[in-house]
Amino acid sequence: xxxxxxxxxxxxxASLFLAGTxxxxxxxxxxxxxxxxxxxxATGERILAEKRPLRIAVVETGGSHDEVLAALVNxxxxxxxxxxxxxxxxxxxxxxxIMRTFDLSNPIPDHRGMDDFRRADxxxxxxxxxxxxxxxxxxTKYTENxxxxxxxxxxxxxCVIHHADRWGYEKHHLEEALTPWxxxxxxxxxxxxxxxxxxxxxxxxxxWKVVKEEGHQPLxxxxxxxxxxxxxxxxxxxxxxxxxxxxxxxxxxRDYKMVFRxxxxxxxxxxxxxxxxxxxxxxxxxxxxxxxxxxxxETEPRNITLHLVGHGRHPPVPDEVINNVVFDEGLNYxxxxxxxxxxxxxxPAFATPEYLDRKAxxxxxxxxxxxxxxxxxxxxxSAYAYLTEEAVWLQDEAETDFDVIGRVLRMSNEDRxxxxxxxxxxxxxxIDENINLARKWTLEAFKKIGVRTxx
Numbered sequence: 001x002x003x004x005x006x007x008x009x010x011x012x013x014a015s016l017f018l019a020g021t022x023x024x025x026x027x028x029x030x031x032x033x034x035x036x037x038x039x040x041x042a043t044g045e046r047i048l049a050e051k052r053p054l055r056i057a058v059v060e061t062g063g064s065h066d067e068v069l070a071a072l073v074n075x076x077x078x079x080x081x082x083x084x085x086x087x088x089x090x091x092x093x094x095x096x097x098i099m100r101t102f103d104l105s106n107p108i109p110d111h112r113g114m115d116d117f118r119r120a121d122x123x124x125x126x127x128x129x130x131x132x133x134x135x136x137x138x139x140t141k142y143t144e145n146x147x148x149x150x151x152x153x154x155x156x157x158x159c160v161i162h163h164a165d166r167w168g169y170e171k172h173h174l175e176e177a178l179t180p181w182x183x184x185x186x187x188x189x190x191x192x193x194x195x196x197x198x199x200x201x202x203x204x205x206x207x208w209k210v211v212k213e214e215g216h217q218p219l220x221x222x223x224x225x226x227x228x229x230x231x232x233x234x235x236x237x238x239x240x241x242x243x244x245x246x247x248x249x250x251x252x253x254r255d256y257k258m259v260f261r262x263x264x265x266x267x268x269x270x271x272x273x274x275x276x277x278x279x280x281x282x283x284x285x286x287x288x289x290x291x292x293x294x295x296x297x298e299t300e301p302r303n304i305t306l307h308l309v310g311h312g313r314h315p316p317v318p319d320e321v322i323n324n325v326v327f328d329e330g331l332n333y334x335x336x337x338x339x340x341x342x343x344x345x346x347x348p349a350f351a352t353p354e355y356l357d358r359k360a361x362x363x364x365x366x367x368x369x370x371x372x373x374x375x376x377x378x379x380x381x382s383a384y385a386y387l388t389e390e391a392v393w394l395q396d397e398a399e400t401d402f403d404v405i406g407r408v409l410r411m412s413n414e415d416r417x418x419x420x421x422x423x424x425x426x427x428x429x430x431i432d433e434n435i436n437l438a439r440k441w442t443l444e445a446f447k448k449i450g451v452r453t454x455x
Contacts, residue, residue, distance in 0.1 A: 053083040053106070054442075057127035060088045061114050061141045062134030066095035066333070067362065067369070068160060068192065069133045071225035074431070075438035076131065077104035084108055085127070087117035094332035101230050117142060126153050128451070129442065135159035135189075136166055139177040150180055156445045157187040160223070164196040165358040168204035178218075179210045186449055188219035188441075192360035195383040197222040199358040221441070224386050225365045226430045229337045242305040243405055244340055244372070246363050247349035249312035249327070254349060256315040259306070262402040263321045266304050266409060304409070307339055310349075340370035344416045345393055345408055347375050347401050356383045371424040375401045391426040393419065 056076055060069050069088070077084050082104070088111045099108050130149070132138040139146060139159070149155040159178065161167065167174055181187035189205075191197035201220045210216045247253065306321075309328040317325050328339055340346060346367045348355075355361045356379055364384045367374040374380075376392040395404045408416065446452075 052081075054079055054081045054129070055083050055085070055125050055127045056129045056131065057085050057087065057117065058131045058133060059114075059117055059138050059142065060086075060133035061137045062089065062162075064092075065133055065162070066092050067227075067365065068162075068225040070095055070099050071223070071227045071365075071434065072131050072133060072160070073099050073104070073108065074102045074227040075223075075434040076129070076442070077102060077106075077108065078435050079439055079442060080105055082106060086111035087114055088112070089114050093336070094334060098227075098229055098333055102228070114141065117145060127155055129156050129158065129445075131158045131160065133160050135161065136163070136174055140173055143177060146177075147180075150184060150186065154449055154451050155186070156442075156449055156451075157181055158441075158445075159187055159189050161189055161191040161196060161200055163359055164191060164199040164204055165354070166204075167200055168207045175208045175210070179208070182208075182210050182216050182218045183214070184449075185216075188221065188445070190221055190223040192223065192225055193364075193383065194222050194385040195357055196360045203358075223437070224368075224430050224434065226368050226427060226434070228431060229334070229369055231334070231338050231341050231370075234342055241303065241409060242307055242343045243345040243347065244307040244309050244343040245347045245349055246309045246340070246366060248351070249308060249310055249314055250351075253351040259402070260318050260321050260325070262406070263304070263306050263324060264318070266406060267321065267324060307343060309336065309339060337366075337370045340366060340372050343370075343372050344420070345375055345405060346370070346372045347405070348380065356380070368423060368427045368430065371420060371427060373419045373423050375404045386430060388422075388426060391419075391422045 056079075058069060058072060058076075069086075073084060076082060083106050084104070086109065091111045096108070096111065102108070126149070130146070146157075178187060189197075189200060191200055197220050205211050205218065205220070211218070245254070245259070304324060306325050307328050308325065309331075311329050314327055328336070331339070346363065348361065348363050350356070350361060350363075352359075361384075364374060364380070364387070374387070374392045375395055376384075376387060377395045377397075381387045381389060381392065381394075393404050393408055395401055399407075
């Protein structure tokens with residue numbers, strides 16, 4: 001009898017324990033929070049103290065900045081536990097196909113329409129981070145939802161700058177839209193080059209009341225919009241010498257008569273000129289191997305092609321160079337970067353001096369993404385300070401950009417390839433730096449606004 005009572009007591013205690021476990025266990029998270037995972041970096045850093053995904057909303061309402069968005073995705077999407085969502089006006093030219101090749105913490109979803117983010121939806125997960133890829137438009141289009149995020153949550157804003165001068169214009173209402181975020185210390189500005197960051201800080205933002213009267217100085221940094229692209233290998237054709245000019249085909253932007261005249265000069269056989277400069281008779285034995293190689297380069301026929309990569313009305317092309325000029329337009333991004341990657345040089349097409357003090361050119365990062373050396377003056381290297389002289393074809397003060405092309409054409413193929421390798425080394429360095437900076441800036445942001453983090 002006593003034994004039976006003991007068994008019943010043990011069974012009753014076990015039953016009560018199991019019942020208590022089910023009654024008092026914490027309720028499971030809603031499905032919108034995803035799976036419980038430690039959001040840690042490779043070094044053991046946790047981005048969030050909570051065990052849940054890091055939710056990042058990427059918005060882009062301009063409709064024409066796919067490359068910038070891709071660079072941001074490759075950097076922030078690698079944060080441990082990062083879950084991205086996209087709200088875009090347009091997804092163009094296969095940009096998402098490129099982003100699907102990125103090795104991110106979670107696969108990227110399809111992009112969603114702008115209006116999906118415009119509404120403050122209680123059933124939609126609250127983002128920890130909003131990256132406003134076209135911030136000058138995003139903040140005015142998403143005023144209602146951004147106000148809800150500011151007042152009711154601890155969302156942090158990374159505001160990407162394209163034209164630094166516009167942030168001093170009253171008509172854009174940017175000061176009104178961003179001032180509450182600046183006061184709350186919940187936003188920072190990412191310019192796309194060092195010189196645009198400086199213009200924003202020293203010119204535009206100093207006009208804002210919240211800065212000049214209230215003393216709230218927002219953080220301004222620069223972010224280089226470069227990302228990896230899987231390109232097909234270059235064909236082993238050393239005689240196919242291509243160089244590129246990227247941008248609008250408008251004749252007000254470039255003297256195309258000069259462009260085609262210089263191209264014609266490059267195409268003319270150099271043998272006659274070489275014979276005039278070289279005495280008749282066999283070459284002397286003491287001539288160096290470098291001189292012999294140079295003579296070979298000058299006298300052998302070359303297939304030189306100018307790629308005009310961009311859009312707009314075509315300028316008239318003279319008959320003597322028409323077979324050596326290609327207009328590349330309407331390309332998807334893979335084809336665009338493939339063509340550039342097979343050029344030995346890319347010419348900048350800055351329509352105005354503003355690209356050296358307040359606007360960020362897309363040609364400069366395009367040259368890095370493609371791994372193609374840019375023809376650059378010292379003024380360009382100073383403005384886009386992430387460039388190095390070793391990774392560009394440096395244009396001297398007494399030279400034109402086409403003088404540089406002529407000089408590079410006289411080099412050996414090995415020298416041209418060595419320069420290309422320098423560009424690709426710099427590209428990888430910048431991509432790695434961007435990933436590290438995204439993690440560093442996110443940790444700093446969360447600590448600043450009081451989101452619990454571990455370090």
